[in-house]
Ligand code: SF4
């Protein structure tokens with residue numbers, strides 16, 4: 168199952184985007200509720216490798232399930 172970035176928990180650090188082996192993490196336009204940049208995962212490209220979850224420094228910003236209700240694009 169694809170991973171998801173929780174929009175309003177993400178702090179826009181971008182370690183996930185730099186580490187994704189299939190380059191499916193993109194920066195969104197605008198800011199989240201924290202007022203920071205945020206990223207999102209293209210569910211159709213994600214291969215569920217878990218690298219993004221391992222490198223993200225923000226607790227709870229990435230989850231190992233498809234959550235279009237919590238991940239805005
Ligand atoms: S999900 Fe984590 S590593 Fe990726 S941009 Fe957000 S805070 Fe940074």
Ligand code: SF4
Pocket residue numbers: 169170186187188189190191192208212213214215216217218219220
């Ligand atoms: S699980 Fe892997 S393929 Fe999917 S977004 Fe994270 S790093 Fe990219």
